Amino acid sequence: MQNVLNGIPLWWYLVVSSALFCIGLYGTLARKNAIALLMGVELMLNAANINLIAFWRYLAPASSGGLAFAAFVLVIAAAEAAVGLALIISIYRTTRSIDPEKLDRMKL
Amino acid sequence: MRTDFAFVGVMLVTAALLMGVTLIAASLLRPKKPSKAKLETYECGMETVGDTWVQFRVQYYILALVFVLFDIEAILLFPIAVAFNSLSFFAVANVILFIVVLLIALLYAWRKGALDWE
């Protein structure tokens, strides 16, 4: 028994979003640049959103829970990007570097 | 709904094809005589000094930041606006509270001089 919509089973979406999440995770762990790192985080949040919307569509299209959570993820992603990039800009201004490995001091 | 968006997809592809064909046709028709001087970066007849990375003002980032926050507000307000006619007084009061809180954010940014463009 499977949930299938127009020939697409639910797990196709889940696998794509898992792959996207892992790519984002790799970007977050392995990049030597704070902005590239944030891009990885954005990809991970998007993967989560795919999951939320896919579950909403396949399991409970009549409720708006999945949509609401996806909207909140969208908002939080924007807030996270705004503050994160502001920090990066501020750090760059004082240290002239945005390599996360070099940022080991709590004080600028 | 999906069939609604199908036309958007077709439109994207068609527009891209039409414009691409125009560009390619133009590239076949037009003369092509590049020279070193022609391919230099334009700078009012002067030679370019330094690289393109001039120092940008952080003001650009801050304006984009304020914009992002109003943008995310909008995506929450649009579905509510669609449902507006059937909302109760209580719900509308809360929406107004939401908007007023955001107005406070704007006024804060204004006071802090984040909106000033000197």
Added chain:
Amino acid sequence: MNVINDLLKIIGDFIAGIINSIFSFSPFLADVVTMGLAAVILCTFAALSFMGLTYVERKVVARIQDRVGPNQAGPLGLLQPLADGIKMFTKEDTTPAAADRWVYNLAPLVIAVFALTTYAVLPFAPGVVGTNLNVGVFYIIAIGSGSIVAIIMAGWGSNNKYALLGAFRTVAQLVGYEVPMLLNVLPVVMIAGSMGLTDIITQQTTLNGNPGIPFIVFFPLSALVFLISGIAETARSPFDLLEAESEIVAGFHVEYSGMKFALFFLGEYVNALAVAFVFSTLFLGGYAGPVLPPYIWLLLKAAAVFFVFMWLRGTLPRIRVDQMHNMNWKFLVPVSIVHLVVVMALMKLFVTNPAQVQANGGILVTPGVQAAILFTASIAILIGSLVIAARRARIMRLQEEAVLEQRRAENIAAVSV
């Protein structure tokens, strides 16, 4: 069925019928071909109106400035757009050696494609619409961000200081004016109860069984702010700071020539015309109107709005960059927010739908009365905000003058010592 009124729909159905009979073996293929043809027709319409508009705009602006305008190519210069097209088509176009080739060459394509895609949701007559999305207005505003990306691509891909600086300025302007645009579409969505453009037009022809009133009567302030931000969004005069020749030499497309430049130009005009169409749809009732066929009404309304664009371009001087940002963030946005709050409260207080009064309370009024109340409130907010802005501006001017006066006095004192 009135033949003249439904002319476009009849032609469309006829063509669709032919395609369906040719591809009768596969309904899917028939659908794809029909949609493709519709898309080609829409793109052609947009491209042709672009060519026509360049001519009309030059003529109109020339008249305003007491010139003749194009008059050499063909009678009355009517062949001017064709001549321009041939020139653009056969002109050598260079890719600077320092440019990032892929990004540089893709940018004009992106801007043109996204501009054309706007037309997919515009309703031209009842039943004559590319696709009736239930998120129509939202879609139009969202698709505009495609051109923002294209502008950044152009600025960065050219690898030129002026281009990058111009792109930054333009993007700061475009994103800024998206905010009042979003905030002023909201009242319309609220009263229509839908984001679909067709639904919005229907609500303007019949509101709860009453003869409809164009939404500009309900929200004159929204209409005004939408118009202003629409002009700014398409970067037309007086908001054409990116083309400030003396400062940043034509902005982000300084390195472009030939057909690629033409595509930027096309994107600009197609977007401007789309704003005119959307404005007519949201606030002027779209294709609805008596006597004349619907598509003629829409074209007339859009033409009137576009004439206002040309008029402003011909008469207003370009504003400074700080004035542009101040106008947006310190005037349009706060006023729009206040307006939105007032409209929400009033619309909940004075309701036109009896069923809603039963469910949620409120005072039952006819749409005419509601329109009158909202109109009065809008005008009151407009006048009030203008008075406050004027007073603030005078105070600031006086302060500035005082500072200048003091400085002058100090200078005189310094010289005399």
Added chain:
Amino acid sequence: MTIQQVLFIVIALAVLGAAIFVVTTRNLFRAALMMIAAFFGIAGLFVLLDAGLFAVAQVLIYIGAISILVIFAVMLTRGMQGMVPRNSQATAAAVTVAVVFAVLLLLFGPLRLTLDLARWPVISLFAANVSPRDVGGIEWTPPGQAIPAVPDTYIADFGRSLVDLNQYLLPFLLIAFLVDVVLAGAIFIARQRRPAEIVEDRQRQAEEETEEAEAMRRAGVLPGAASLPEGAVASASDH
């Protein structure tokens, strides 16, 4: 194969390809552009999932807003000069990611084949006396059954649920306050302070530190004269 399947595969491959480009390229600007392409593809996936509202919101927020922020930050930090694609832990990261992906595949992948709600960890907690259909008060679609169409009014329903006290009113209002805090914080962090303010700040900081050292010396923790920590000197490089 249905047309939806073809579209899904094409879009999914494009999204994943773009995402891989994002995390491997040296050129940060191109990474941002490819991220935009990936976002656009994800909007396409949302369309396939009948969530047109979110497809449009994705374009508006991610492409029109967040990407612009990222690109502005790239420009402001000259983030691409001498950019190295990987840091020293890249190999370890790759291994970790491979493990995570394997686990996720085991959870969701084709081997699992069924998505039987009653077997899901969280739901099975309730499953003893509650049928999965009742969990969260939501009408779940049981596996194997035809999936109902999305209601035409889903946008209005979603809007209503956002301001419904029994549903998402609290997070909705919290978002307004979150946005306030984010705006205040980000502006404070990113703002280029005027020189006078910086001098003032530094004076205050120095005073505080001397006071602190004074207090500590009086308490007998720090015997000698107060020496300023290096942070106070380092912050002088802020222009």
